[in-house]
Amino acid sequence: MRILNLLSRLTPTGFLWRLSFINILVIMMVTVISGWAVYSSACFLAGEVGGFDTLLQQRFNRTLRSYLWILILIAVFVGSVFHFYLIKRFIQPIQSLIEATKELKRGQYPDLVKVHKSDEIGQLAHQYNELVVQLQMNEQQRNRLVTDVSHEIRTPLSNLNGYLQGLKDGDIIGDQALFASLYQESKRLSRMLEQLEQLKEWDHLSNQTIVVKETHEIEPVLRQCVAMFARTLEEKSIPIRLEIESCKVELHIVGIQQVISNLLGNAINYYEGEGPILLVGAKQEKAYHISISGPSQPIPENEKEKVFRRFYRLDSSRNRMTGGSGLGLAISREIIERYHQGEIGVSPKSASNAFWIVLPR
Numbered sequence: 001m002r003i004l005n006l007l008s009r010l011t012p013t014g015f016l017w018r019l020s021f022i023n024i025l026v027i028m029m030v031t032v033i034s035g036w037a038v039y040s041s042a043c044f045l046a047g048e049v050g051g052f053d054t055l056l057q058q059r060f061n062r063t064l065r066s067y068l069w070i071l072i073l074i075a076v077f078v079g080s081v082f083h084f085y086l087i088k089r090f091i092q093p094i095q096s097l098i099e100a101t102k103e104l105k106r107g108q109y110p111d112l113v114k115v116h117k118s119d120e121i122g123q124l125a126h127q128y129n130e131l132v133v134q135l136q137m138n139e140q141q142r143n144r145l146v147t148d149v150s151h152e153i154r155t156p157l158s159n160l161n162g163y164l165q166g167l168k169d170g171d172i173i174g175d176q177a178l179f180a181s182l183y184q185e186s187k188r189l190s191r192m193l194e195q196l197e198q199l200k201e202w203d204h205l206s207n208q209t210i211v212v213k214e215t216h217e218i219e220p221v222l223r224q225c226v227a228m229f230a231r232t233l234e235e236k237s238i239p240i241r242l243e244i245e246s247c248k249v250e251l252h253i254v255g256i257q258q259v260i261s262n263l264l265g266n267a268i269n270y271y272e273g274e275g276p277i278l279l280v281g282a283k284q285e286k287a288y289h290i291s292i293s294g295p296s297q298p299i300p301e302n303e304k305e306k307v308f309r310r311f312y313r314l315d316s317s318r319n320r321m322t323g324g325s326g327l328g329l330a331i332s333r334e335i336i337e338r339y340h341q342g343e344i345g346v347s348p349k350s351a352s353n354a355f356w357i358v359l360p361r
Helices: 002-010 015-049 054-090 092-105 120-169 176-206 218-227 230-235 253-269 316-321 328-339
Strands: 214-217 240-244 248-251 277-283 287-295 343-348 352-360
Touching: 015 054, 054 092, 092 120, 120 176, 214 218, 218 240, 218 248, 218 253, 218 277, 218 287, 248 253, 248 352, 253 277, 253 287, 253 328, 253 352, 328 343
Parallel strands: 240 277
Antiparallel strands: 214 248, 277 287, 287 352, 343 352
């Protein structure tokens, strides 16, 4: 125990130097023991077989001992240098990881660590690189989200503050129409915050390793979503037609209901012209295709992808009147693409827009 404590005190502090020190001790012990075994065996054989007298035997022993010591020193030196060089190369990625971690601790995103091999250290460096990339993406998304949220909330809050200040100072006389407008702005803010919470929740769920989905018959799910809008459709005198094929699909039932509800709500809010809203569910070879279309102003071809961005609106004034926040389609894309590994898009026509979903079977 005392010897181990003494060795631990004598061992250098750096990982490379400690490993090299231990390696030198091991090489030295092995070569000394091997040399002593060779020396004893050679001296014994020379004395028994060679027929040396005492003086010649002593000279042979001294010469052999000298050569063995030289060979032991050369073996220890060469082995230690070679070991030091190899270990230094092996732990070079670890040193790069240490420097990169220090930069990350200071709030700076370091350059990715170079990975030359696929061993354990290479895998560690690869995982670290993925962590840095993910942190950068999270930071970008957070900054973009904060910017978008502050921009979107600023206008309704300014409106509310302006009207309330006017009511307080007596510059504006409140009536039913004004209070209804203020209530609508407040309701839109509440709805936006609810959708932000939903978006955060689906962001979290879609990044989970284990995705929980169950097999459901799609037809009753779609009909149930339509039934939720029955009163609204009746009040606005908007006809709807369903063409749904039965099919069993693996899905997150709450997520799909939310997506269909978002698309149906948009079709109702932007309904212009004549003709029914059409919901089609068609079974394909390896997927199930859902389409929701209705008469409305067609989305420009160069805006098809942009409508799925967070807070993006084609016509901000018209969208505010309908209570939209620019988050419904972003949530729908999150649920379909990242959680269900499906596809979602829109196909504008001359006097309508058809939003479609492809779910893998």
